[in-house]
Amino acid sequence: MRFKILQLLVHGLSLTWLGWAYYLGFSDQLGGDPVEGIIHYTGKGALHLLMLTLLVAPLSRWLKQPRLMRVRRPLGLYSALWAVAHISNYTIFDLQFDWPLIVSELVQRPYIIVGLTALLILLVLAVTSLPQLVRKLGRRWRAVHSGIYLALVLACVHFWWSVKGFELEPLIYGLAAVVLLSFKRRPLWRLAVRVHKTLTA
Numbered sequence: 001m002r003f004k005i006l007q008l009l010v011h012g013l014s015l016t017w018l019g020w021a022y023y024l025g026f027s028d029q030l031g032g033d034p035v036e037g038i039i040h041y042t043g044k045g046a047l048h049l050l051m052l053t054l055l056v057a058p059l060s061r062w063l064k065q066p067r068l069m070r071v072r073r074p075l076g077l078y079s080a081l082w083a084v085a086h087i088s089n090y091t092i093f094d095l096q097f098d099w100p101l102i103v104s105e106l107v108q109r110p111y112i113i114v115g116l117t118a119l120l121i122l123l124v125l126a127v128t129s130l131p132q133l134v135r136k137l138g139r140r141w142r143a144v145h146s147g148i149y150l151a152l153v154l155a156c157v158h159f160w161w162s163v164k165g166f167e168l169e170p171l172i173y174g175l176a177a178v179v180l181l182s183f184k185r186r187p188l189w190r191l192a193v194r195v196h197k198t199l200t201a
C-alpha cells in the first residue's frame with residue numbers, strides 16, 4: 001500500500017511539476033527570457049529525474065526495501081518525458097521550426113549532438129520498458145538498460161558544454177553523477193564487457 005502511494009506520488013508530482021514549469025514560463029516568472037528559462041528548467045528537470053532513477057536501486061538495497069524498485073520505471077519514463085519537453089521547447093519556442101537553423105545548430109554546437117544522443121538513449125529505454133518488450137528481450141533487457149549510465153554521463157557533458165566559461169553548477173552535477181556511478185555494484189568496465197557479450201551473442 002505504501003509503495004502504491006509512492007508510485008502515485010511520482011506520477012502526480014512529475015506531471016504537476018511539468019505543468020507548473022509551463023505556468024511559470026507563460027506567466028513570465030522564469031527570469032528575463034522565458035524561452036531560455038523554460039529550456040533550462042526542463043533540461044534540469046530531466047537530469048534530476050534521471051539521477052533520482054539511478055538512486056532508487058542503491059536506496060532500496062540500503063533500506064532493504066526491494067519494493068521501492070517499483071518507482072524506478074515511472075521515474076525513468078518521466079525523465080524521458082521531461083527531456084522531450086526540453087527539446088520541444090528549444091525547437092518550437094527558440095528555433096520556431098526553422099529547419100535550416102536546426103541543422104546549422106546541430107553542426108555548430110556539438111553539445112546539441114551530445115544531448116540528442118542522450119535523448120535517443122532515454123527514448124530507447126522508455127520504449128523497451130513496455131512489458132511485452134521486457135519479456136521479448138529477456139536477458140538482453142538488462143544490457144540494453146545499462147544504457148542509462150551512458151545517458152547520465154552524456155547529459156552531464158551536454159550541460160557542462162552548454163555553459164559559457166567556467167561555472168560551478170555543471171561541476172556539481174558531474175560530481176553527483178560520479179557518486180551515482182560509484183554505487184554500481186559491478187564496476188563499469190565489467191558492465192561494458194557484459195553488455196558487449198550479451199548484445200553480440
Ligand code: HEM
Nearest residue numbers: 040043044046047083087090112115116118119155159162
Ligand atoms: C536533442 C536533444 C537536446 C537538445 C537539442 C538540447 C538543447 C539544449 C539547449 C539549447 C540548452 C541551453 C543552452 C544555452 O543556454 O546556451 C540546453 C541546456 C541543458 N540541457 Fe539540453 N538538450 C537536449 C537534450 C538534453 C537531455 C537529454 C538532457 C538531460 C537528460 C538535457 C539537459 C540539459 C541541462 C541540464 C541543461 C542546462 C540547463 C541550465 O543551464 O540551467 N538536455 N539543452
